[in-house]
Amino acid sequence: MLIKLTEYEKNIQQKIIKLKMESGSHSPSIFTIAEKLPELKINIDSCFLSNPYATALFLRHVKEDLIDTQKLRSILEFYPSQNNVISKIVGDFIGINADNMFIGNGAIEIIQAVMHNFVGSKIVINIPTFSSYYEFAKESTKVVYYQLSKENNYMLDLDDYINFIKLEKPDSIVLINPNNPDGGYISYEKLKFLLKELYFVKNIIIDESFIHFAFEDLEYNQINIEFLFKEFDNLIFIKSMSKDFGIAGIRVGYGIMSKDKVQKLLYNGYLWNSSGFAEYFLRLYTNKDFFDEYNKIRIGYIKETQDFFNSLGAIEQFKVYPSKTNFALVEILDGTSSEDFVSKMLIKYGIYMRTCKDKIGLNGEFVRIASRTFDENEIVIKSIHNAFKE
């Protein structure tokens, strides 16, 4: 049955829409909503794109390494190491020369640095996309959108895209892989083909912020294609650590780019842009035991996530787009508006989801649903069924 709001729910919905407008192109956080709308009881944050099990793992290490040992003070009190020192530590671990590494205060700082310093007069951005790429473009940069085709489930049509780029001749292009907000994944073989064809593009930005949730084999082995950088030096990799490691509050990410680009950034800036906690995390990340523990958690979460997507796909009012990340783009087919759907879920069921009303390049009633813990995902599925049964 079409989801309909009560008068009370309509009233709250208006307040939520107002809050959303005030927070620009990113959803208001669950805290802002809880603060501004105390009448709501929010139980599950299906808007938040991070692996909750990885957060728990990290927290256990923080407790053992920092809190129980009294070392927390030094993390908060002293200057962290300079950018190039941390680059060396991470570079040694991932097999990339430190001269090609740039450590960022979150991936967002690297996006900003790349858009402001290297992107020239024209960039092609695929839509739907993560809004910061076009929002952070300089005034002198022309943004050209390449529309991912709904008929092709928003998956990249390689030949069509390559032809588009050859025609438009931009100096820069962005590929988010897997893409946000649909989760569409470009395989290694396709990507390599694309890189060969598009050798003439000055900056090929590949945002791998969600790559830890993607897989190409039945063992869910981690995809590491950063070594491609050695072959194609027009590549700029951008990697957030917030989603896969569940630590958005720490602000940590890294970029891989040509030596001259790193030098340009470090030449007069970005000296102490990591916090003590960011440095602690990156040192932990390069510890093989931690990484092995993390990897088990990563694989378990992917399995639960894909099961969750299957359950979402079994809901008859939904079309779930194929996703190789930890969120699914869902189209509501029965005529219920996405705004009413998320309002009902939030107000009646305490589950916070994201409408995609503000996403350019999407035509239809779309919501984005994040995979959370197993128990939370179960509740989400049951609640959606109930909402449509009302």
Next chain:
Amino acid sequence: MLIKLTEYEKNIQQKIIKLKMESGSHSPSIFTIAEKLPELKINIDSCFLSNPYATALFLRHVKEDLIDTQKLRSILEFYPSQNNVISKIVGDFIGINADNMFIGNGAIEIIQAVMHNFVGSKIVINIPTFSSYYEFAKESTKVVYYQLSKENNYMLDLDDYINFIKLEKPDSIVLINPNNPDGGYISYEKLKFLLKELYFVKNIIIDESFIHFAFEDLEYNQINIEFLFKEFDNLIFIKSMSKDFGIAGIRVGYGIMSKDKVQKLLYNGYLWNSSGFAEYFLRLYTNKDFFDEYNKIRIGYIKETQDFFNSLGAIEQFKVYPSKTNFALVEILDGTSSEDFVSKMLIKYGIYMRTCKDKIGLNGEFVRIASRTFDENEIVIKSIHNAFKE
């Protein structure tokens, strides 16, 4: 007696000099030194410019608010608020409109943003100074140095400076108040006179990173001149929170500048540049009870610090320059080189101090000595006496 190094000490000194060269214009951290030179036993970090009592106060709050309550997870897991949300919280507390506030990932990020976005073709920087101001200048910016006079104890000679600026006609000037590395303080009345005379300068950058250690009365009341911004909108205040609150690892600072400048910065960048810990700190900072507790600690530390400077001044081989901050610029008068002095202090006494060999605008044998806890300062004084007695 002239301080002389043993052969063993000379050997270690060479290693320290090498480390220092590798870390650019900032001293290697005490951790880097401890890691690279495990033969050293470092007890006191007299290089580090922060109030250790304030760190302890902050740590107590972290324990009570975050660790004991299990709220630490949310600080690490979730996105912090966006820049403009935190601006509002801090602005309300210090009495500045949020539209004029810019929250930075440490003062250093604000220095970088200002140097790259607002400083034009010419800037005047007083030397000796904090090196980032000239290091972060764009290639297209001409840096003109104004030499603070040794005869005048590196205090700013107001009339001479104003004449210099009227002659040079830069678009931007920087005043660090109190200045680093000498601690020279420009009083409120002098500053106001200067601002009136230099109304034609487009950007007057006042770096108040050490202002909490300065005082104009016998009660050590905190100096708040940020309201001057309302009268002079060419002012750009930059404020680190690392030194006064002893939390360099968190990376937090703020800037006050005209609305159009803030808008330019936020228009396409600096979205989530604060970490969860930085936001937690800034919310705590705006809590009146915390601030009152902090203020007591601040005053106690100033008193101990000024006593420490008096004890340093009583050492016959030293000239201590007048400082209203938490470090003193010390000139060694007996012919001992500053390099040998700091090496002796580090290797024999386990006390880490900073030579000022690399500081442009200083001519002589200079070291910069930070005030630490009462007990540490006592040991420092005793050790210096012993070193000269050897």
